Amino acid sequence: MRIRSETVVNTAVVMMCLATTYAVLDRLVLPRFSSQPRPLSYQPGDRIGDSLGDLPLERSGTTVVVYASPNCSYCNDSAAFYRRLLSVRDSASARSLQFIVVGARGVADARAFVDTHQLMVDDVGEAPTPRRHRFTGTPALLVLDSTGLVVGSWSGRTGSSEEREILNSIGRRVSGHSTP
Numbered sequence: 001m002r003i004r005s006e007t008v009v010n011t012a013v014v015m016m017c018l019a020t021t022y023a024v025l026d027r028l029v030l031p032r033f034s035s036q037p038r039p040l041s042y043q044p045g046d047r048i049g050d051s052l053g054d055l056p057l058e059r060s061g062t063t064v065v066v067y068a069s070p071n072c073s074y075c076n077d078s079a080a081f082y083r084r085l086l087s088v089r090d091s092a093s094a095r096s097l098q099f100i101v102v103g104a105r106g107v108a109d110a111r112a113f114v115d116t117h118q119l120m121v122d123d124v125g126e127a128p129t130p131r132r133h134r135f136t137g138t139p140a141l142l143v144l145d146s147t148g149l150v151v152g153s154w155s156g157r158t159g160s161s162e163e164r165e166i167l168n169s170i171g172r173r174v175s176g177h178s179t180p
Helices: 005-033 073-090 107-116 160-175
Strands: 062-068 097-103 123-126 140-144 150-155
Touching: 062 073, 062 107, 073 097, 073 107, 073 160, 097 107, 107 123, 140 160, 150 160
Parallel strands: 062 097, 097 123
Antiparallel strands: 062 140, 140 150
């Protein structure tokens, strides 16, 4: 039986449309309906070292790293919480808290996110190469000690219980006690 070239071309076009539809749904649509955060590859006890890409980490205290994108709805939803974290940094007892925003698609992404939400951060940067650093999705938040050791990691949309956990983690690190 002889297959006509039109049939082969039409089949290939249909297969490409299906593959493109799947890719769009998997990357953009389906994650918005999932309440499960993506697993964050950084875990407490992992060591980042003394820099995050081209950003030096503060050696005298605690560093909060937020991995975000201005196009991420969960990131934008979390901006008010990031402002509360910055108010902890600005308190008299937390002068040793460094706050960094890392852009998912580069420094311009980080600056756009910071500017849009008027976040007064210490520094912005781009995500280092994936082989060296393991962010798996936005938003992600890391709390690091002065040696670059991950002491806490969270990813995805944070609820009130996660926000309390993050605030307590930072509060214990910067002042020796937990935040109510």
